[in-house]
Amino acid sequence: MRKFLEKNKKRIIVLLAILILIVVAVLIYNYAKKNKINVVTTVNYSVKYDDTWEVDKQEDMEINLIHKKSKSSLNFKLSELQEEKQYSTIEEIFDSLIYNIQEQNPDYKLIYKEPAKITKQNIDGYKMLFETNDRQAMISTYRYEDKLVIITYEATYEYFDILIDNANSIINNFNLNEENFNLETGINIETQEIKYSEQHEVSDLLKDTKQEEIAENNYLVKYSIPSNFKLTEYNTQLGHYEFQGVEDLGTISLNTSILPRSIFECLDKDESKNIFLNYNLDSYENVEEQLNKYEDENLAYIYRNKYTSNGIDTENIELIFELDKNHIFVAAISAMDLGIPKELVNMIKINESKNIASNIDIVKENGYLIGKLKKYSDYTYENTQEITLKLPENYEEVDKLNNLYAERNYTVEYNDELGIGKYDVAYRLTTISDINSEIEQLNEEINTGLGKFENCKQLQDITVNDKNFKVYERGRTQLSNSTDSSGNRYKYYTNEKILFYELPNNNYLIIIIGGNENQVTEEQIELLTNFDVN
């Protein structure tokens, strides 16, 4: 034997090595096979399951899986909700379901019923546990849009707990397909490749980007644009820019905005606010038009048109980014006598977007609430007028929609129930140099249909905080945002003092101080005229 071993030592080692390799290969194969994930996808759903299960029945509205060894079953059944019950609550629907299950299965005793989050999407539903004398059934049920889903995992006592973790992971990965909605079928719009213009005079100027931000309609968006674009108006709500360096050839402007609109509303020609209505292309010549899906992390579309009007070539490109299902960010580029190259478009990107309750930052310094106003003081976009407001700390900023560079609004001693503050104050940085025309505007602001009012009336000029003001007063009935129990908005009367302060550039800062059911005192005027002209 020893001789044999010694003689065949090499062969034996080789054989052993091969044997080990075979064993390892078999083990790896089995392991891989055991962990193999199968996917079934139909028009309505997709299911992922491991190799310990097999498909027993598969239809559009149902799939039944059987555990190979234990013959336990996992069944997914879908049903379209009856039309008259589409608007029933989850509770009403599940109440009927449980009743029917119990009626149809008298041998199955209900052990538990509890609200639960079902599948990875955490959809609200119910989980129930039934048992007979030898088996248990766990039923998970939920509603997704117009479909009702019942998932039944059933096994004998012996296997139920052993397999429940496995069954749960399959249930978790069950997905109902969202109904397909494409532009063609959904809103009857066709997409096609965008035909970008070549314009090397513009492309050659593009180097880097800068970050800008706007906030409007409860969204704040920070976005990148080519740094060649110069801001032409200080506005926290909208972005207005002009492309620098091509003035001899033509113009390219960029406008950015945030709209409370579904992206599909924007593309749907049946809607009154669709993107196509921005351009009356029927009246122009050489018209081209394309719409296509735009590459972005989120849903986005790109729209381009080009036409000739009075001998001038015009090109427009709009990028529409979805912020959420009811908000979009639009970057609209418009060029005259110039093309808009692809490189320029590709440099416009959203860096960050956030749903915000308001665009207000509370900044407090030395016991004052600080607010800043900012405006170009001429049309060269070179000189800027800035004002730092210093209000008493107990005032709070109320606006969220206004252009905070141009106007800021504050209130004090706000009554939540009535929706009215004791005093309101508005600061408006204007480009007006003619007070009379502004007074006409201020009179037009009065809603005379609400009740008592007084048009603007000039008072004696005053000097407060070392500043001279022209002073007017007006009175008006206003509506609160709060309603009484009958749903009527509260009415209240506001006495207002309107102060005009002339700035070094001959424009005016207007301060409107309102006393709601209240008179504006000299003390209030003194407190609210504390500002620095920067």
Add this chain to the structure above:
Amino acid sequence: MKRKVIKIASLLLSIIIVSTHSLAMSDKILINNDTFKLINKEEKIMSNFDSKYEISGDSYNENTDLNTEITELTKKTTYLLLGQQNSENESSESFYKRRKDYFKLRYAPQIPEDSNSILGLDMNSQEYKDDVVSGIAVPGMFTKLNELEINYTSYGDIRVSAIDENNVMSVITLPDVTMKEQDRENPKEYTRIQTDLTIYYQFKKLDNSYKLYYIYAETNNDIESYINDIDEKRGELSKDSDYNSKLREIYDFSKADAITDDALNKIYNENKDKVVFLNSTYNMGTVAAANGFFIQDGIIVTTYNYIEESLLKAQNIMISDSSNNVYELDGIVTMNQEYDIAILKVKNKSGNVVTIENVGELKKEDGIISLNSKTGVGLSTNKGIIISLDNMIETSILSVPEMQGSLLYNSDGKIIGMINSKAVNMSLSFATDNKILKKYYDMFANENFDEIKAIPFEQLKESYYVKYNDEAIVNNIPESKLKKTSNVEKATELIKLDLIKSSYKDNIISLRYKNNVPNYMDTMRFAEEYIENLKNNGYTEKERSDSKIVLKNKKYEIIVMKEFNYLIIVMVGV
């Protein structure tokens, strides 16, 4: 030949084995298309009761078809306005489709043309004015409410009232919604609040169908904070400082203000033993509560809505009065959904019965008093006025769910109605009037108590709602396997819960323990000591979530998880 016999014998044996096995195994649970059918439970429930207790009279819903139509339209409008319940996962496509469908509900009449006007339309016509109103309110509220990301779970109560031939108003209360609200401290950010949301719809007839003309919504934070401040005490009357009704700005409250403390005390003293608190519980926790009163000895009146909610959610109903007397529920005698009334029978009589007599004609702005319990501990009174007498009595007394079934008195202390569930968590309430109550009062005055048939609560619940059962206890792990695994690594010793099921199959052991106090203690906490012990004995944690932990050593893998109220331990590799 011998071989053939053996073959036949084996075949027979396998048939016997298979058929015996089939006999022992029950059929699989049946889920088919019938399972999805939605049922009308009310009709089925009502068929149980003695028909002689049905009452007829002036219908509250004179036009039942209209009521049904508007109720369904209200549900549909709410669904399209807010999306389906807890619709955080709504896709952009679904949102857009919902928005389009909602806009189709808007009242948009054909406006007469006028070539002289800027728009080419007759801007002085009623159609134009109506179009402007609905054109602002209907889309405006859609944008506003969807911005708030409202999550709701149920529709609550829907009240329909006809304004005139062409206009109908409906009010829907969505209880316990969550929504975004600006954070006062950090105005850029949102917080989420929980509140009740009431939405008022006005529908206008256009070409024989009702369209949405106007809509507004309000939350009920004020009422919640008022209720939180209530301090009822057993055995004494709490004369609450009345809810500061905003209706005071519209109506004359002088008759309510004239009601003296003496009048309140008189009502309390005469009625305190005749009214009861009903508390419906599930797993020891309250799931619904209401007031009720003895209309005859041993016969209690409360609301249909409360009993329906209890059948849906509760295991039982506990009844007591302000002196802490407890009444055992015998069953439900009858129910009337339209008048929101349920009549219950208790096993122990008390001899206390309210007096319901004819009262004179009620008038708008008459002073009224509600004697109720909002906490189920003691009684309190609220003063108010009658706002309207359109079918039901509409009052300025606020409504919270617990107050349903409480009595309403005039300033002379006579019963004029019972607060029902038609308004909940609102600054007003509705009451089923005295005439309906008196019909039941007279009916049961002539009945022999012992002959009044009552259907047990459990029977109705089991027949039409959820039938809970005790589960079978089945433990079948061979002793040798328990020994081999040191009792599944001491699980039987360290887990202080009842073992309900255990099994051994395919080298896997499973243990299922039941947590009897799930409302007070998370099930996974019962496994903490066991998991600690596993770790001390060489097991390492491979996976962890709130509901599952997987641990492993060289020999075994142990999964500890919770499902329903169970703690399940699975040991692989035995």
